[in-house]
Amino acid sequence: MMHFAKKLVLAGTFIGLFATPTLAAQCGNDAGGFNAWKSAFAAEAKKAGVKQRGLDALASAQYATGTIKADRNQKSFKYTLDKFMKVRGSATIISQGRKRKASNAGLFNALEKQYGVPAGVLLAIHGMETGFGGFMGSSKIVSAITTLAYDCRRSDFFVPHAVGALMLVDQGSITSNTKGAKHGELGHTQFLPGNALRYGVDGNGDGRVDLYNQTDAMASTANFLRKKGWKPGQGYQEGQPNFKVIKQWNAATVYQQAIAIMGAKIDG
Template sequence: MHPLKSALATLVAAAAFAAPVAAATCGNSAGGFEGWKKAFAAEAQAAGVGQRGLQALANAQYASGTISADRNQKSFKYSLDKFMQVRGADTIVAQGRKRKARDAGFYQSLESRYGVPAGVLLAIHGMETGFGGFMGDSRVVSAITTLAYDCRRSDFFVPHAVGALVLVDRGAITADTRGAKHGELGHTQFLPGNALQYGVDGSGDGRVDFYNQSDALASTANFLRQKGWQPGGGYQEGQANFNVIRQWNAAGVYQKAIAIMASRIDG
């Protein structure tokens, strides 16, 4: 098993046997972030984070742009038609078909291994970063630790913050690695904890790099398979695999858009 895949389980075990550490107190403004980082460092260390990760935490800055984005998520408010228009569905489908034809062997190998068809992976890739055209300009560690500190969804983001620090420890990312506003990284925008748990080497170079397209797409297929994807099963709304797509993104219009575009790419 690759060390990135086993690291999250190791962290859970380490935390279970570590001496109790008082939880860092969340906040709703930049004022308490530095104090929170010092308290969170003890939690992270107890969970197995090493010196490089702790140094990245110490250098993290409060990401006001991340908080603004978190408070203004328009995707949840759009109709499906509006969302498809805004996200450029026709362009994603056209580009997805070209990419599938150009790299047919690669996508066939992923479907053979994980059971996830090319259309689904290409729809996600196109939706998340325009096929790698823009993977974000926010510092991943600063963004994810800011969200772990923020009281709105602290419990959800704390494991991802720990995951990001472990990724720094292992050299998979650095304190300066850039990603999306919510700390997602790479071609398909994995949250750090998911990157740690589901990352696989798709390029065969012996490491997992989410800024490498082959690794990112293989990891995306692995994520979906591990979440319950049924090879050969349908993935439109009401079909078994649609419930797996729902675990990729919480917005209903996003889930439906993936399924619709995937079907058009594969059709």
């Protein structure tokens, strides 16, 4: 029997403090100011509720050159839909998604009953993000996300996720050495840390939220989509009510389209 009730608690100060950041920490465009930024940011993180374990993780974070390189070279926004589907291996994702849906029918039926999100959408995301858990990233999450919070390009966007990552360390969900994607995403479906903190749920009923556990990750992904406005029983192709919710998952239009197309084929 599946359990989907327990949510990872979001610290009450998290959203309010960082909705419109006014940080003393100065952003930068290279590694030169990172250590000074960390010192200033530590004070802001502490005000937001980050405890000692999280602050220690911040202190040990290193400037992630690979993350900056990846952030400057995001190709998905440049691909046509056909090119994107080919690069992502859509045929394999659809085939494997159908098999996984059939072999885990109880899980996906329970998720759809609880959240209203069909299996195809969850499996399309799972397949595209990590090849169904085959590769969940090789970058240290805390270093990656704090580097992006420091970087001037999109500092305001990543600051709340940096705080989220430090809170996840405080809670024992991750450590300073836990690895994820280049932009600090974690787990089977690559949640940004702030979203993991806010939308993560305990899907398998073991009393903790672990996005490296497939059941927790699937439940958390469904919870994210439902909280973003998913309408149970409504369509999710372009022009249908739930497509705008898929847009909340990834900013690239081709990525959104691919989720919808592959999800329908998996569900079909």
